[in-house]
Amino acid sequence: MENISVMDYMDHAENRDISVLTLITDDEYEEGLERMRSDINKYPDKTIVNDFAEMFCIAIKK
Numbered sequence: 001m002e003n004i005s006v007m008d009y010m011d012h013a014e015n016r017d018i019s020v021l022t023l024i025t026d027d028e029y030e031e032g033l034e035r036m037r038s039d040i041n042k043y044p045d046k047t048i049v050n051d052f053a054e055m056f057c058i059a060i061k062k
Contacts, residue, residue: 003047006039012052 012018013036021029039046 001049001051004050006036006046006048007044009048009050010036010040 013021013033016022016029024032
């Protein structure tokens with residue numbers, strides 16, 4: 001877990017292909033993006049807790 005700025009998280013939020021974002025409606029998704037954009041405009045230093053994890057697997061075929 002880490003604190004990450006809302007601005008730095010926008011790339012992840014704008015990627016609707018992230019599995020958890022496919023579980024919400026289009027309206028909820030757009031509302032969330034607008035709230036994040038509003039936060040960036042009003043509070044550019046605002047942070048959120050990031051408990052998102054990514055795992056990259058690299059395989060070598062022999």
